[in-house]
Amino acid sequence: MTxxxxxxxxxxxxxxxxRELLDQVLxxxxxxxLDVLCESPRRFNELRRAIPAVTQKSLTSALxxxxxxxxxxxxxxxxxxxxxxxxxxxxxxxxxxLIDALLSWSATNLAAVNDARERFDDQADSGGTPP
Amino acid sequence: MTxxxxxxxxxxxxxxxxRELLDQVLxxxxxxxLDVLCESPRRFNELRRAIPAVTQKSLTSALxxxxxxxxxxxxxxxxxxxxxxxxxxxxxxxxxxLIDALLSWSATNLAAVNDARERFDDQADSGGTPP
DNA sequence: CGGGATCCTGCACGATACTG
DNA sequence: CAGTATCGTGCAGGATCCCG
Numbered sequence: 001m002t003x004x005x006x007x008x009x010x011x012x013x014x015x016x017x018x019r020e021l022l023d024q025v026l027x028x029x030x031x032x033x034l035d036v037l038c039e040s041p042r043r044f045n046e047l048r049r050a051i052p053a054v055t056q057k058s059l060t061s062a063l064x065x066x067x068x069x070x071x072x073x074x075x076x077x078x079x080x081x082x083x084x085x086x087x088x089x090x091x092x093x094x095x096x097x098l099i100d101a102l103l104s105w106s107a108t109n110l111a112a113v114n115d116a117r118e119r120f121d122d123q124a125d126s127g128g129t130p131p
Numbered sequence: 132m133t134x135x136x137x138x139x140x141x142x143x144x145x146x147x148x149x150r151e152l153l154d155q156v157l158x159x160x161x162x163x164x165l166d167v168l169c170e171s172p173r174r175f176n177e178l179r180r181a182i183p184a185v186t187q188k189s190l191t192s193a194l195x196x197x198x199x200x201x202x203x204x205x206x207x208x209x210x211x212x213x214x215x216x217x218x219x220x221x222x223x224x225x226x227x228x229l230i231d232a233l234l235s236w237s238a239t240n241l242a243a244v245n246d247a248r249e250r251f252d253d254q255a256d257s258g259g260t261p262p
Numbered sequence: 263c264g265g266g267a268t269c270c271t272g273c274a275c276g277a278t279a280c281t282g
Numbered sequence: 283c284a285g286t287a288t289c290g291t292g293c294a295g296g297a298t299c300c301c302g
Contacts, residue, residue, distance in 0.1 A: 014163055018237040026157045032145055044284050055276055070247025098232055106149040116201025175264050186296055212263055
């Protein structure tokens with residue numbers, strides 16, 4: 001500790017494990033799944049309806065991964081025609097604020113990003129290779 | 132507006148566009164790229180060294196996407212043997228806090244997640260289908 | 263040094279059908 | 283209803299070569 005450890009960096013280093021974890025939590029559907037589950041517990045088909053673009057397979061695999069990572073709990077409610085409820089787990093709630101922040105960030109900056117995209121695409125096919 | 136619009140939800144709805152944007156910013160490499168670029172501007176091969184696992188192609192495409200989305204600026208420094216510098220753009224800095232939060236979240240919860248994974252995997256092959 | 267062009271591969275994701 | 287099983291596919295991503 002002779003070195004001045006004054007680096008304010010709260011992120012010492014990003015190991016592959018960290019990346020993997022974030023990948024599994026921030027993947028294509030997990031963010032939305034966690035978002036709606038934060039709102040209230042849902043059943044399988046309720047989730048499908050809440051996220052129309054997701055297919056059954058993707059939803060299943062995403063849910064299982066989230067369950068494996070301790071982000072959601074899979075609760076069998078009844079045993080009659082089978083009823084399963086997915087609810088946010090303790091670990092999942094630690095992500096809630098991040099998710100909200102992420103979603104509101106995207107809402108806030110979507111316009112600016114679209115603007116940047118247009119500028120980029122414009123100058124792309126203009127100053128390119130004139131015959 | 133006869134309906135009580137008192138939902139405190141800061142995220143009205145997640146449109147596909149929002150998802151797409153987050154996907155492009157939180158994808159496999161962008162998070163790390165933005166993270167190291169937040170620290171200081173880097174050249175192409177400096178980035179490769181900073182993120183050893185990334186290949187040239189992935190880095191190139193990620194950088195171009197980030198550039199297109201206005202997250203990073205691509206600056207030609209010299210013209211001799213060609214020198215290019217990537218630096219975080221204005222839009223990119225709006226993400227900095229989120230990125231830090233995400234990375235520190237993963238650092239904080241990695242152990243708990245690994246624990247949850249073990250439990251999940253254990254009960255998976257134990258209570259399964261005994262012959 | 264900073265990439266573009268190509269080829270190849272895996273696997274993420276979708277569509278469809280079937281089960282308890 | 284809540285999935286599992288199977289098949290098919292696109293495309294992200296790796297490896298390699300090459301160029302200004």
